[in-house]
Amino acid sequence: MGYKSDIEIAQECQMLPISEIAKVAHVDEKYIEQYGRYKAKVDPALLKETDRKDGKLILVTAITPTPAGEGKTTTTIGLADGLKRIGKDVTVALREPSLGPVFGVKGGAAGGGYAQVVPMEDINLHFTGDFHAIGAANNLLAAMLDNHIQQGNALGIDVRKITWKRCVDMNDRQLRFIVNGMGGKANGVPREDGFDITVASEIMAVFCLASSITDLKERLSKIIVGYTYDDKPVTAGDLKAVGAMTALLKEAIKPNLVQTLEGTPAFVHGGPFANIAHGCNSVMATRLALKMGDYTVTEAGFGADLGAEKFLDIKCRMAGLTPDAVVVVATVRALKMHGGRAKTELNTEDIEALEKGIPNLLRHVSNIKNVYKLPCVVAVNRFPTDTDNEIDFIIKKCKELGVNTVLSTVWAEGGKGGEALAKEVVRLCEEEKGDFTFSYDTDMTIEEKITAIVQKVYGGDGINVLPNAKKQIAQLEGLGFGNLPVCMAKTQYSFSDDHTKLGAPENFTVTIKNVKVSAGAGFIVVLTGDILTMPGLPKVPAAEKIDVDENGRISGLF
Secondary structure (H helix, E strand, C coil): CCCCCHHHHHHHCCCCCHHHHHHHCCCCHHHEEEECCCEEEECCHHHHHCCCCCCEEEEEEECCCCCCCCCHHHHHHHHHHHHHHCCCCEEEEECCCCHHHHHCCCCCCCEECCEEEECHHHHHCCCCCHHHHHHHHHHHHHHHHHHHHHCCCCCCEEEEEECCCEEECCCCHHHCCEEECCCCHHHCCCEEECEEEHHHCHHHHHHHHCCCHHHHHHHHHHCEEEEECCCCEEECCCCCCHHHHHHHHCCCCCCEEEEECCCCEEEECCCCCCCCCCCECCHHHHHHHHHHCCEEEEEECCCHHHHHHHHHHHHHHHHCCCCCEEEEEECHHHHHHHCCCCHHHCCCCCHHHHHHHHHHHHHHHHHHHHHCCCCEEEEEECCCCCCHHHHHHHHHHHHHCCCEEEEECHHHHHHHHHHHHHHHHHHHHHHCCCCCCCCCCCCCCHHHHHHHHHHHHHCCCEEEECHHHHHHHHHHHHCCCCCCCEEEECCCCCCCCCCCCCCCCCCCEEEECEEEEECCCCEEEEECCCCCCCCCCCCCCHHHHCEECCCCCEECCC
């Protein structure tokens, strides 16, 4: 069998009409709005009107990412298909991909191999237009802000203290720092400005945490766009922008329904970045998925120190969710990279490198078990070059922590390769009861909350708060934001704030550079290191390989 690309596999799949998938998901036709044959929006009224009980919630997370790849989304989808194959009633809840990475270096976010959600091209491109709506709402607020200043600035906004940026869903480094309002009095007030990528917009975080349109409006009204000359926050509510912003988002807020290659219902909705926001699909999609299946599989972005930490400490806290089991995805190859091997040296057996790298996996597993007190399984995504000795080594080390390891071959075999993992997940849900605990209490001070995450989750000694950040913390606590959860913005490549520290580093402190509030989302953003909110394209962007033939068939999309 020749090697097939993800898009070739996806295009060969015989998809079921979305009305059929809705039936599988117990969604009555009256709640479905079709976008073509294979995509639909689901009316959130279903949440209030269904009498179905919530199913079990399974979180898929991973070790600290490496260039060798871990396969978290692929495992999430393959596990759902595996659960379906062993006779369970299952749904999956995922984020929507951002166009920027699709055309950049990372590729799409619809899974891979024989564990994908389809129609893959649609999901990776415009899908149902949600991100365009979010970008439009973001930019409407920016336009109303600058117009308010132009028309006399009744609120007394200091143009040097504007925090709201424009956004576009593309990797475009040229737009990070710009000056606008040039060309004389009729063309606005000249000021420094910049663009974020749409997925980094606070509106994306708000959108994903909102539980209803009413809640969405309330959160939007709290968004802080800047400060006055005497340092009072100015909100979207002050600018009277909220009604119009909500009007732009009213269709987008409805969760999207698609399917996996094997016909499992998938709710794909929202997509905040996990190194700058909370990195999970929308609360409404998760809630719908939970109601419509006995088992719901979802994922959180990047390693468990980022995605799972935010899923558990922010999303679960705000939405009142409790996971029943957690899957930590690892690959032998990635653990060898954590052990100091180069990407070119991963194809030969190397227990020594594995021994040096495995503490990364063990720290993530210990966090899930001992900090958050949740049942956990390790899924090893098996590659053809992995040896039995290497696999046995991982199984033995995880056993010492009281955690089982299961091999997953979903990339090559789809749901069949996820059956063993599915059985272990069902066992965890039925036999092991968690005692879900957050890593910090919200009534601690901002510095105490950050310290708790660094010590308990990252394994560091503590924090070093720079003078600028100290001032920002004092200001935020003074404004009454001290009791919000914290959303850490740090490198995804290390437990620490230094991306070169692989494995499970010890004896480090995390430097806190900036602290700001996402008042609409309802969390404090803590910036460590230089976190970009607008990525750039690589030397050879993925966009160079994408094409369309005369029948409209896309190629080169992974």
